Amino acid sequence: MASSSSSGLTFKLHPLVIVNISDHYTRVKSQMNPPPPTSATSNSNNSNGGENNQSPPRVYGCVIGVQRGRTVEIFNSFELLYDPSTHSLDRSFLEKKQELYKKVFPNFYVLGWYSTGNDAEESDMHIHKALMDVNESPVYVLLNPAINHAQKDLPVTIYESELHVIDGIPQLIFVRSSYTIETVEAERISVDHVAHLKPSGGSAATQLAAQLTGIHSAIKMLNSRIRVLHQYLVGMQKGDLPCENALLRQVSSLLRRLPATESEKFQDDFLTEYNDTLLVTYLATFTNCSSTMNDLVDKFNTAYDRHSRRGGRTAFI
Amino acid sequence: MEGLVTQIQGLSGTASDVLSLQNLLKQADDSLHAESTRLPPFLDQLDPSKHSLGYLYFLEACTAGPVTQEQASSFVLTIARFISSCVAEQIRLAPDKFISVCKRFKDQVLLLEEPLRGVAPMLTAIRKLQLSSEHLTALHPEFLLLCLLSKCYKTALSILDEDIFEVDQPRDLFLYCYYGGMISIGQKQFRKALELLHNVVTAPMSTVNAIAVEAFKKYILVSLIHHGQFPTNLPKYASSGAQRNLKTLCQPYVELASSYSNGKIADLETYVEANKDKFESDNNLGLVKQAVSSMYKRNIQRLTQTYLTLSLQDIANRVQLNSPKEAEMHVLQMIKDGEIYATINQKDGMVRFLEDPEQYKTCEMIERIGSSIQRLMTVSKKLNVMDELMSCDPLYLAKAGRERQRFDFDDFDNVPPRYNI
Secondary structure (H helix, E strand, O other), X not given: OEEEOOOOOEXXXXXXXXXXXXXXXXXXXHHHOOOOHHHOOOOOOOOOOOOOOOOOOOOEEEEEEEEEOOEEEEEEEEEEOEEOOOOEEOHHHHHHHHHHHHHHOOOOEEEEEEEEOOOOOOOHHHHHHHHOOOOOOOEEEEEOXXXXXXXXXXXXXXEEEEEEEEOOEEEEEEEEEOEEEOOOHHHHHHHHHHHHHOOOOOHHHHHHHHHHHHHHHHHHHHHHHHHHHHHHHHHHHHOOOOOOHXXXXXXXXXXXXXXOOOOHHHHHHHHHHHHHHHHHHHHHHHXXXXXXXXXXXXXXXXXXXXXXXXXXXXXXX | OHHHHHHHHHOOOOHHHHHHHHHHHHHHHHHHHHOHHHOHHHHHHOOOOOOHHHHHHHHHHHOOOOXXXXXXXXXXXXXXXXXXXXXHHHHOOOHHHHHHHHHHHHHHHHHOOOHHHHHHHXXXXXXXXXXOOOEEOOHHHHHHHHHHHHOOHHHHHHHHOOOOOEEOOHHHHHHXXXXXXXXHHHOOOHHHHHHHHHHHHHOOOOOOOHHHHHHHHHHHHHXXXXXXXXXXXXXXXXXXXXXXXXXHHOHHHHHHHHHHHHOOHHHHHHHHHHOHHHHHHOOOHHHHHHHHHHHHHHHHHHHHHHOOEEEHHHHHHHOOOOOHHHHHHHHHHHXXXXXXOEEEEOOOOEXXXXXXXXXXXXXXXXXXXXXXXXXXXHHHHHHHHHHHHHHOOHHHHHHHHHOOOOOOOOOOOOOOOOOOO
């Protein structure tokens, strides 16, 4: 489908919609996969048989919000059932839901619909057209559930429909629109909370890591250069390469400058400090290892020991 | 029979051929067992280094029945030759047959009362059956048993030095660690013995088994010898069955440990005399005597914490030894073993206790710490893998959800939600 839209509408998307879509998708996907063998009795009444475990399921729903002038603000969303035989969404359900939401949020209108997937498809146009009687120009919010660590921005795209003339036939096609994220205070807190679940390393940790990485790359470079020189000298010794006296003189003067300090006291201090650092690292690895071991033993005891402590006052902190 | 032999000879070439051969052999297994007396001449037609799988099936059928003394020695020779020349990949296709052949080998060697003959072939057998050096097979305890009976402990030590991470059968682990502990005690490597016996005692077991009880008795004695004290509670990773029952089953040893901690040699010796037959019936009397003699060492070590210099006469008095000469002998032995740091001034019979002279300034220390860190990192990685496996274990998840605290939701962020499967 195509390039950027020219309708001049500005879109504002709330995080609640993104979290809703993502949650819907995750629920359907995890209910699809067969659970581990010991609990195979439940989960029998599961989703449509057409989906196998390989292809990710597509979920569908409606987005609602407010349109003021040229600004379209998408506040909320709800789920809809997709009928694969007629390739359309369940109409009666949509209307019932719409009524219910109207009672709570009198200002919100159905602005469009959402789905998951990589890119907008031809079949989506059917659904889009079906929604046109509710809203003359619905929007299509597409979430790409594939996790791509290299990608820096959100995998959410908003499409609008425009009438373009292709091969002499006027057709409706999807065009991409840009959007901004708008948050309410409550949404900001919850997004913050979700973001903190995965520790991203405090400032101190990253500083240390950055410094050590710098030193590491410097040493690696030094090592590779010395290796090059060494290979060159070995080649010269074997006779493969012509002897170049100027270069040899330079290498010999460099070598004569080392070691920079050679004294008993320096050796002592140097080795003591080296040993101290190693001991500290050893202690750190030890503590880390014992903590993992402790967790493992606790988990093992809860899982397999029949008479472990009852009325668990175990701290999960 | 001849048809089977030609098939074996023909199909022992490539890996896929060997797999089809294995199916054929599985089907022919019963007929082989039925004709076990006729089989020995066929063994000569097969070459163990090329037709290992077929040879194995034939050999297993031959040795299935009861064996007389004369047959035993010839079988021992054939099996030993087979083990040394067989091909590891073909053997691993039928591991249980290989294990049963080796077990019968061990029985026959014991029948002939020459356990030494079995040690080297069993070692090769283990190396061929193991998937990696971290894998414990059913042959490990058999090998250690042969080493124990033939008293060649040094060969066993090479096997014991390897760290084990995978175990086939729990019984193998128990026996392996118990025998390994006994061998280490024989070699006076008490630290290693303590580690192995500790493994037996704290291994997961739903009910207490006899091996663990015997191991616990030796564990108490070795920890007295090595550490000078015995921890009264087993660590929390020991199974609850072990924690509750082991101490009641080994009552005399626990009392021995408590009288040891009082520090009076005379009391200890009277206690040992009183319960001598109990210790003897467990074959632990030698260990008990070693524990009593280690009491002197403990007491001398305790002296280093209080005094800087002491005369030999004083040492003899405090430690309840008979004469300063004996005290000097004890102290000399301990200095040699590296258990204390001291200098003896022979002119006036004074002993000066010193600090640990290790300055942590040498390159050897750097290498030691470096290699320890590396080992720790590999262990840490393995632990992380096990931790993740355990977190996904449905048994754990079912129970973890139930033990939730009834507190405010806001206070505890990481309370696992109620998991209803």
